[in-house]
Every structure is written in structure tokens, then in C-alpha cells.
Amino acid sequence: MAKVKLTDLVLRDAHQSLFATRMVTDDMLPIAAKLDKVGYYALEAWGGATFDSAIRFLNEDPWDRLKKLHAALPNTPIMMLLRGQNLLGYRHYADDVVAKFVETAAKDGVGIFRIFDALNDPRNFKAATEAAKKTGKHVQAAISYATTPFHTIDKYVELAKQFADMGVDSLCIKDMAGLLKPFDAYDLVKAIKKAVDLPLEIHSHSTTGMSVSTLEKAAEAGADILDTVISSLSMGTSHSPTETMVEIFKGTEYDTGLDINLLLEIASYFREVRKHYKKFESSFLGADTRILVSQVPGGMLSNLESQLKEQGASDKIDDVLKEIAVVQKDFGYPPLVTPTSQIVGTQAVFNVLFGRYNKLTGESMDLLVGKYGKTPADKNSEVVKKALEALKMEKEITHRPADDIPNEYGKLEEETKKLLGTDTVSTEDVLTYAMFPKVAPDFFKNRSKGPVKFTAEDAAPAATPAAAAPA
Amino acid sequence: MAKVKLTDLVLRDAHQSLFATRMVTDDMLPIAAKLDKVGYYALEAWGGATFDSAIRFLNEDPWDRLKKLHAALPNTPIMMLLRGQNLLGYRHYADDVVAKFVETAAKDGVGIFRIFDALNDPRNFKAATEAAKKTGKHVQAAISYATTPFHTIDKYVELAKQFADMGVDSLCIKDMAGLLKPFDAYDLVKAIKKAVDLPLEIHSHSTTGMSVSTLEKAAEAGADILDTVISSLSMGTSHSPTETMVEIFKGTEYDTGLDINLLLEIASYFREVRKHYKKFESSFLGADTRILVSQVPGGMLSNLESQLKEQGASDKIDDVLKEIAVVQKDFGYPPLVTPTSQIVGTQAVFNVLFGRYNKLTGESMDLLVGKYGKTPADKNSEVVKKALEALKMEKEITHRPADDIPNEYGKLEEETKKLLGTDTVSTEDVLTYAMFPKVAPDFFKNRSKGPVKFTAEDAAPAATPAAAAPA
Ligand SMILES: [Co+2]
Ligand SMILES: [Co+2]
Numbered sequence: 001m002a003k004v005k006l007t008d009l010v011l012r013d014a015h016q017s018l019f020a021t022r023m024v025t026d027d028m029l030p031i032a033a034k035l036d037k038v039g040y041y042a043l044e045a046w047g048g049a050t051f052d053s054a055i056r057f058l059n060e061d062p063w064d065r066l067k068k069l070h071a072a073l074p075n076t077p078i079m080m081l082l083r084g085q086n087l088l089g090y091r092h093y094a095d096d097v098v099a100k101f102v103e104t105a106a107k108d109g110v111g112i113f114r115i116f117d118a119l120n121d122p123r124n125f126k127a128a129t130e131a132a133k134k135t136g137k138h139v140q141a142a143i144s145y146a147t148t149p150f151h152t153i154d155k156y157v158e159l160a161k162q163f164a165d166m167g168v169d170s171l172c173i174k175d176m177a178g179l180l181k182p183f184d185a186y187d188l189v190k191a192i193k194k195a196v197d198l199p200l201e202i203h204s205h206s207t208t209g210m211s212v213s214t215l216e217k218a219a220e221a222g223a224d225i226l227d228t229v230i231s232s233l234s235m236g237t238s239h240s241p242t243e244t245m246v247e248i249f250k251g252t253e254y255d256t257g258l259d260i261n262l263l264l265e266i267a268s269y270f271r272e273v274r275k276h277y278k279k280f281e282s283s284f285l286g287a288d289t290r291i292l293v294s295q296v297p298g299g300m301l302s303n304l305e306s307q308l309k310e311q312g313a314s315d316k317i318d319d320v321l322k323e324i325a326v327v328q329k330d331f332g333y334p335p336l337v338t339p340t341s342q343i344v345g346t347q348a349v350f351n352v353l354f355g356r357y358n359k360l361t362g363e364s365m366d367l368l369v370g371k372y373g374k375t376p377a378d379k380n381s382e383v384v385k386k387a388l389e390a391l392k393m394e395k396e397i398t399h400r401p402a403d404d405i406p407n408e409y410g411k412l413e414e415e416t417k418k419l420l421g422t423d424t425v426s427t428e429d430v431l432t433y434a435m436f437p438k439v440a441p442d443f444f445k446n447r448s449k450g451p452v453k454f455t456a457e458d459a460a461p462a463a464t465p466a467a468a469a470p471a
Numbered sequence: 472m473a474k475v476k477l478t479d480l481v482l483r484d485a486h487q488s489l490f491a492t493r494m495v496t497d498d499m500l501p502i503a504a505k506l507d508k509v510g511y512y513a514l515e516a517w518g519g520a521t522f523d524s525a526i527r528f529l530n531e532d533p534w535d536r537l538k539k540l541h542a543a544l545p546n547t548p549i550m551m552l553l554r555g556q557n558l559l560g561y562r563h564y565a566d567d568v569v570a571k572f573v574e575t576a577a578k579d580g581v582g583i584f585r586i587f588d589a590l591n592d593p594r595n596f597k598a599a600t601e602a603a604k605k606t607g608k609h610v611q612a613a614i615s616y617a618t619t620p621f622h623t624i625d626k627y628v629e630l631a632k633q634f635a636d637m638g639v640d641s642l643c644i645k646d647m648a649g650l651l652k653p654f655d656a657y658d659l660v661k662a663i664k665k666a667v668d669l670p671l672e673i674h675s676h677s678t679t680g681m682s683v684s685t686l687e688k689a690a691e692a693g694a695d696i697l698d699t700v701i702s703s704l705s706m707g708t709s710h711s712p713t714e715t716m717v718e719i720f721k722g723t724e725y726d727t728g729l730d731i732n733l734l735l736e737i738a739s740y741f742r743e744v745r746k747h748y749k750k751f752e753s754s755f756l757g758a759d760t761r762i763l764v765s766q767v768p769g770g771m772l773s774n775l776e777s778q779l780k781e782q783g784a785s786d787k788i789d790d791v792l793k794e795i796a797v798v799q800k801d802f803g804y805p806p807l808v809t810p811t812s813q814i815v816g817t818q819a820v821f822n823v824l825f826g827r828y829n830k831l832t833g834e835s836m837d838l839l840v841g842k843y844g845k846t847p848a849d850k851n852s853e854v855v856k857k858a859l860e861a862l863k864m865e866k867e868i869t870h871r872p873a874d875d876i877p878n879e880y881g882k883l884e885e886e887t888k889k890l891l892g893t894d895t896v897s898t899e900d901v902l903t904y905a906m907f908p909k910v911a912p913d914f915f916k917n918r919s920k921g922p923v924k925f926t927a928e929d930a931a932p933a934a935t936p937a938a939a940a941p942a
Contacts (some may be wrong), residue, residue, distance in 0.1 A: 181719050182687055209706060209715040213684035216653055234757035235680060235706065243760035244680040248652050260764055267760060274756055285745060286705035289714035289738065293731055 004254040005041035005225045007079060007201065008242055010270060011069070012044040014233040017205065019280035021053035024451050025065045027276065031269045032072035038258055040076055041225050042112050045069050047080035051088040055436060055443040060451035063108055063428040070109025077111030077138065084117035084124040085402050089435040096407040097434055098127040104427050106135035116142035116174055118340045121373035122162045123400040129166055140201065142172035146335035147179050147295060148328060150377040153188055157195045170199040176337050177297045178207035182217040189221035201225035209287030211240045219254045230263065232271035236284040243267060276454040294321050300341045307349050316352050323348040330383050331367060332375025343367055357383055365390055370397035420444055475725045476512035476696045478550060478672065479713055481741060482540070483515040485704040488676065490751035492524035495922050496536040498747065502740045503543035509729055511547055512696050513583050516540050518551035522559040526907060526914040531922035534579055534899040541580025548582030548609065555588035555595040556873045560906040567878040568905055569598040575898050577606035587613035587645055589811045592844030593633045594871040600637055611672065613643035617806035618650050618766060619799065621848040624659055628666045641670040647808050648768045649678035653688040660692035672696035680758030682711045690725045701734065703742040707755040714738060747925040765792050771812045778820050787823050794819040801854050802838060803846025814838050828854055836861055841868035891915060
């Protein structure tokens with residue numbers, strides 16, 4: 001009854017977190033039959049940074065990957081991670097593009113849409129959720145987890161209720177940085193399960209070393225689904241090991257019922273595959289516990305350090321860390337995830353170097369006037385005033401940001417036709433162009449050469465791998 | 472009241488598990504003042520493989536390290552790991568050597584003697600325990616944890632009572648391989664705490680990825696002290712991160728009360744130190760969950776694989792893994808730790824290659840006739856008979872093995888004098904010679920040159936580091 005289900009993230013978040021999202025489809029397909037036999041709740045295998053990485057680094061068509069995986073996984077739903085109105089790109093899209101994207105993803109193989117937004121603004125979930133519901137597929141709203149004075153359990157419960165009212169099929173607590181502590185997870189899950197009658201999934205990165213305990217306590221509190229990764233791609237900045245959770249729960253009321261021997265075969269396969277990507281791995285020692293105090297994700301910390309170094313102000317790092325707390329409060333307590341982590345971090349650096357809010361970045365202004373959506377808490381009105389003045393705006397945007405974006409699919413289709421020099425283009429190509437208009441042209445040109453291939457011989461460590469942040 | 476205490480293993484088990492026990496004293500002393508300020512229950516810093524490594528690889532006097540650490544840690548007890556009647560060597564010593572060793576270690580700085588034995592035979596704890604009690608220092612009996620059909624909770628409780636009756640000051644569950652699952656830890660701790668009124672410490676390696684959860688559940692069940700390692704040397708084959716446990720318990724009834732910022736400074740120090748030893752690190756990916764099924768520790772598995780390869784029988788590994796379960800049962804269910812893991816493993820290989828028990832190894836015979844002590848369960852009498860016949864013995868040894876060893880300290884002292892060419896020798900040198908008679912001569916010769924030094928420039932990976940097993 002209280003049996004726990006597992007979603008394995010090995011085909012998406014694991015390699016995004018461990019080796020810069022570089023895993024190619026050819027390293028996925030040979031193990032697909034076994035993965036499909038496990039009986040996972042789902043396999044997260046698409047979205048996040050995989051789309052970008054496929055066309056930018058792998059010369060691989062992400063839509064092609066989706067179709068192939070779907071064919072190879074007849075019994076297991078494919079989950080994708082979708083950044084609300086941003087889809088997989090880095091700006092807000094018009095609703096017609098959102099609808100087309102979701103519809104096409106559903107047709108090509110996505111079974112579960114996990115939708116999130118850096119500000120947890122339900123309005124940024126709206127178009128994607130409605131489009132996904134229309135396809136008949138499963139829609140999951142993922143709540144970005146942050147630990148700020150604003151983010152009480154009550155606030156999360158309130159959010160959960162709002163998403164439930166939008167008609168989503170399940171909820172997820174998305175803890176990108178390993179901030180969710182076991183006893184807090186217990187209380188949070190208890191409260192949400194009590195308030196909302198929806199399956200609840202827990203996504204908690206292992207960065208700080210507590211994820212296994214967090215998942216265990218979440219299960220005790222009634223979490224329905226846990227996100228794990230097969231052991232050989234687990235831990236570090238990735239996730240709790242699948243087999244470990246299976247063995248922890250074996251014989252208890254949370255027993256997953258999964259076949260440990262089958263899982264060990266899969267672990268063994270990926271132990272070899274991982275060797276192909278050694279040069280993209282960053283060195284990660286033990287656990288990184290700094291974030292538990294600073295609340296600043298590891299990737300953000302390195303960015304800040306190099307920003308300060310460029311300015312010859314390396315000694316100011318402690319001031320900046322303290323200033324981040326101030327900026328996060330003034331900006332309405334956004335969770336520190338992409339893109340808000342960069343916005344808050346850079347503004348904190350500016351505040352320390354040039355005096356508090358003497359210089360606002362363009363992104364800070366946009367966030368302050370509502371262009372990213374509604375921040376969780378109220379913002380500092382003095383700082384908002386500065387942003388409005390700088391942008392020559394009368395007042396904040398209080399409507400859904402995407403309401404200001406006119407439909408654009410037709411225009412994007414025309415541009416794609418021009419780019420490809422053809423009269424007809426596939427919806428997939430239009431959407432690829434829409435996501436990454438600067439990268440798509442080269443990709444379209446080279447696509448026919450086929451994907452790159454990594455082998456164990458590529459294992460020499462590179463200078464600085466362009467690691468994508470865990471998400 | 473239920474406040475949890477922490478023992479940090481960074482100066483012993485962490486580097487023994489991660490980089491072949493190579494950390495030199497000069498990398499410990501600069502951080503000693505901060506370590507001493509934390510308020511740890513203890514710092515495990517001596518014994519285990521550190522003694523062997525110091526004289527064999529580091530040209531460093533282990534007694535000298537102990538004295539220096541003791542001087543640098545006035546407020547924190549130094550814990551040492553002692554292998555019962557084996558002390559830190561690889562044979563049973565006479566009681567007078569055991570007494571001298573313990574007395575000298577206490578005088579030079581050990582505050583807590585953690586004593587263990589591969590067979591959990593209380594008679595192998597006797598001499599060391601009595602000697603340690605006589606010094607007035609704290610004596611802890613560590614029970615090696617195994618998961619076999621014999622090892623029920625009742626059996627562990629029985630053992631715990633036996634050790635309590637011997638007058639030890641505290642107990643430890645010593646889980647070398649990461650086999651102790653969270654819910655099992657909960658039940659085990661509850662049962663032991665109910666039966667025995669002694670502080671209980673939990674030592675559980677992170678190898679399988681579940682240690683943080685195991686410690687958390689152990690605390691819920693009433694464990695008094697948890698073994699952790701500062702984050703930058705944590706996880707993998709090492710242990711749960713100290714700061715992570717501190718943060719998990721913060722604000723709960725288990726709150727450790729330790730200063731997280733001080734711990735982060737220590738973590739930062741060891742993050743740099745670890746770089747000095749990169750060439751000794753083995754690559755460890757995520758978590759190794761194989762042992763949860765095979766019960767065979769990772770190091771043992773690699774040994775078996777290379778033994779089979781030498782015999783051109785690499786395809787027999789699955790047969791050997793199955794045979795290990797048979798041999799372990801026939802040999803009276805010894806926990807698979809040094810040296811029993813090697814004995815059982817090699818015998819399983821022999822059984823598969825030459826037929827079951829057609830060929831007994833010398834060590835198997837010794838174990839079967841009682842030369843290592845009493846095995847936890849009854850042995851297969853047919854197999855014991857074979858061993859007795861081969862050794863031309865009438866019956867098994869049922870007394871304490873060390874009863875057969877006449878006092879030997881005087882003889883060892885004379886040999887040491889001869890070796891050093893002096894009329895007087897320090898007790899420390901006699902004991903060093905006693906532990907490693909083959910290594911000591913070279914060490915004595917070169918000692919005056921001083922310890923080796925590792926720097927970050929040594930970071931190129933070596934061919935095959937002589938990694939010591941976690942313990
Ligand atoms: Co993630
Ligand atoms: Co150990």
C-alpha cells in the first residue's frame with residue numbers, strides 16, 4: 001500500500017549533473033530493454049539541458065533521441081523536465097510556441113511533463129500545463145525548494161494547493177542543491193500530503209551528502225515517488241543510488257519491489273559508459289556542505305569567485321556571501337536556481353563593489369519590475385522604484401509576463417524555412433530553431449554527419465569542462 | 472539530553488579508506504588547534520593501518536606522531552583502533568606484548584582504545600581490554616557487523632552483554648562495508664540500548680551510499696556517538712560528512728551543538744590536503760551497491776577477480792560468489808573482514824577450481840581448528856575433520872589461542888637491541904619491531920632522514936596504489 005515508486009534519472013539529470021550533459025543516445029539504447037524491464041515509475045530522459053547539449057555539442061537531433069527512446073521503452077513513461085514558459089530555452093515564449101512544443105513532445109514520446117519555474121510563479125506554469133493536459137499525458141508541477149525566512153511549510157502547502165487547483169496530476173519537490181534536510185523533508189511531505197490529494201515525488205540532489213536520508217524520511221512521511229540514479233552514476237552532484245534505496249526499503253512497508261539483480265546489471269553497464277565521459281567530469285570531493293550555510297550553490301560560488309577575481313577583489317567573497325542574503329530578501333526571496341541565482345549573485349557583487357544598488361544589472365531590473373513573473377515574497381519597494389526609473393516604466397508588471405508576447409510560431413516557421421532553404425519544415429525543426437536560434441543554423445548544416453562518439457580513450461581530463469548546473 | 476556526539480575519523484579511517492593511509496603528521500598538525508576546538512567526542516587518529524603505513528611508506532615514527540598529536544589536542548581524546556590480540560600486526564601476540572603495547576600507547580597519548588576482532592571472539596579482546604582498563608583510559612569494544620543467517624539481533628545483543636560483563640566503557644557497531652541498513656540500524660540500536668547500559672557508537676562506511684541515513688536512524692533509536700569524517704574526506708569508501716550530520720540534527724533533540732563555521736574551515740583545509748595524495752586515490756564511482764547482494768566487500772571482489780584471472784577462470788566469478796556463501800556457513804559464519812574475508816574468498820576459489828574442499832588452504836585449516844579463536848556459529852564438522860587430519864591434530868583448539876603463546880617481550884627486546892646495536896632501547900622501538908619485524912630494520916636505519924613529504928605536485932595518478940582496506 002505505502003509501496004514506494006522510483007523514477008531513475010540516469011538518462012537526464014545524472015549526466016547533466018556529473019558530466020556536462022554529454023551522454024549520447026548510442027550509449028542509452030543498448031541498455032534500454034533492461035531499463036524498460038525494471039518497473040520504474042518513470043525514466044527521466046529528456047529536457048533540462050539535454051536539448052541544448054545535443055545540438056550544441058553532440059551533433060545529435062534531440063527529437064530523434066526522444067523518438068528512439070520512446071520506441072525502446074514501450075513499458076516505461078519518459079519524463080521530461082520543462083522550464084515553464086521558457087520551455088528549454090532562455091526566454092519566455094509565446095503561448096502558441098509553448099503549445100506546439102508540448103504537443104510535439106507528447107507525440108514524439110514524452111509521457112510525463114515535469115514543469116518548473118525559478119520563481120514558482122504558477123502563471124508561468126499555466127500555458128505548458130494546459131497544453132500538456134490537452135495531450136492527455138501526465139502533468140507534474142515541480143516546486144523549487146529554497147530555504148529562506150519566507151519559505152515556511154505553510155507557503156509550500158499554499159503553492160501545492162494552487163497547482164492542484166490547476167489540475168496537475170502530481171507534485172514534485174525539486175531540491176536542486178541538496179538543501180532539503182531529512183527531518184524537514186518529513187514535515188514538508190506530511191503537510192503537503194495532508195493538504196493535497198496528489199502523488200508527491202521528491203527530487204533531491206546528493207551534493208551535501210544527505211539525499212539518501214532525505215528520501216528515506218520522505219518515504220516515512222508518505223512520499224509516493226522518489227528520484228534516484230543507478231549507483232554508478234549516483235552521488236556527488238547527482239542523486240541517491242537506486243539500488244541503495246531499493247535495499248533500504250526491502251522488507252519494509254515501503255518496499256519498491258524492484259529486482260536488485262537486474263539493477264546491478266544496469267549499474268554495471270553504466271559503470272563502463274561513464275568512462276567515456278571522464279574528461280567532462282569535474283573533481284568533486286566527498287560532499288560539499290558549504291551551501292548549507294551560505295545557501296549558495298557550488299556552481300554559483302565559483303562564478304562569484306571568478307567575477308571577483310576579474311575585479312581584483314577576491315578578498316570580498318565573504319562580503320558578497322552576506323550581501324546575497326540581503327539581495328535575495330530585497331528581490332522577494334526567489335529560490336537561487338537558474339536564472340535567479342546568477343541575477344542575485346551578480347547584483348550582490350555589484351553592491352559590494354559599487355555600493356548597495358548604486359548599479360543595477362539589466363536582469364535585476366527585469367526581475368524587479370516583474371518581467372520574470374511574481375516573486376515569492378514582496379520586494380523592497382525602494383529598490384523596485386530604482387528599477388522602474390531606470391527602465392522609464394510607470395509601474396510593475398503584475399500580469400502574466402507571457403501575456404505581452406504575441407503569437408510567434410508562424411514567424412519562427414518562416415525563419416526556419418528560410419534557414420533550411422525548403423518550402424516545408426518539420427515542427428521539430430521549427431521548435432529547435434525557436435529554442436536556440438544561434439546554435440540551430442550550424443546544427444542543421446552538420447546534422448547529416450551524425451552524432452559525435454565518445455569512448456573510454458577520450459578519458460584524459462580537459463581543462464575546463466563547460467559543466468551545466470544540476471537542475 | 473538525547474544530544475548526539477561525533478567522533479571524527481579524518482586522521483585515521485578517512486585516509487586509510489580513501490588514499491592508502493598515506494597522510495603524514497605534517498598535514499595533520501597545522502589543523503590540530505581547530506580540530507581541538509570543535510568539541511568532538513573523540514578524534515580517531517591512530518592504529519588501524521596507520522602504524523604499518525608510517526614505517527613502511529612514510530619513514531615516520533608512529534609513536535612520534537601519537538605524542539605530537541596528543542600535545543596538539545589537549546582537549547580531545549585520541550581514539551585508536553586496535554585489532555585485539557593482533558594489536559596492529561598480523562599475528563596473535565603474547566599477553567605481555569599486548570600489555571606493554573597498550574600501556575605505552577596510553578602513556579604516549581591514546582585516550583580511547585577501540586578494540587575489535589574479526590571473529591568477535593570476546594577472548595581475543597580479553598588481554599587488550601584488561602591492559603587498557605589498567606591504564607585508566609576508556610575502553611570500547613567494537614562488534615564487527617555482518618549480515619548472515621546467523622547474525623540476528625539477538626546474537627548481537629548477546630555479544631553486547633558479554634562485552635559489558637568484561638567491563639568495557641562503551642560499545643561500537645563496526646560496519647566496515649556499508650552493510651548496515653537504516654531500518655536495521657534502528658532495530659539493532661534499540662535492542663542493544665535496551666539490554667546494555669553503555670554508550671553506543673556507530674561506525675558505518677559510506678561505500679553503499681546509505682551511511683548518512685543509517686546514522687540518522689541510529690540516532691533516532693538512541694545511539695550516543697556517531698562516526699563521521701569532515702566533508703572533504705567523506706563519502707565513497709570513507710564515512711558520512713561531519714557537517715552534514717551536524718546540519719541534519721540542528722534544531723532537533725539530537726542537535727550536536729557543534730559550530731558549523733569552524734567545521735567548514737576544517738573542511739576547507741583538508742580539501743587542499745587531499746590534493747597531496749591524489750595519486751593514491753582509487754577511482755570510485757557513485758556508490759558500490761554490489762556488496763548488498765554478494766556480501767563481498769569491493770576490495771575482496773577485486774582480489775577474487777584477479778585470482779581467477781591468473782587461473783584463466785574469469786568466467787567462474789558467479790560460481791565463486793555463490794560458493795562464498797557456502798564456505799562462510801561451513802566456517803561458522805565469520806564476518807567477512809580482514810583476515811577472514813581473504814580466507815573465505817580464497818577457499819571459495821579453490822572449491823570452484825578443484826572441487827569443494829578437495830584442497831584446503833593453510834589459513835582455512837587454522838581457522839577451522841580454532842587457531843583464530845571461536846567462530847560465531849558452529850562449523851561444518853566434516854570440513855573441520857579434514858583440517859584436523861591435514862594438520863595431524865586430534866581435536867580443535869577450544870581455549871583462547873593466545874594461551875598457547877609464551878611471554879615474548881623480553882626476547883623481542885633483545886632482538887631489538889641487537890638490531891639497533893645499542894644496550895638500551897625504548898619500549899616504543901621494541902613494539903615497532905614486534906609489530907613489523909620485516910619492515911622495522913629498514914625503518915630504524917632510515918628514520919633519522921625524517922618523513923616523506925607529499926605535495927599537490929605529486930598528484931599524477933600512479934599505476935596501482937597499494938590501498939589498504941577500509942576498517
Ligand atoms: Co535535478
Ligand atoms: Co572503518
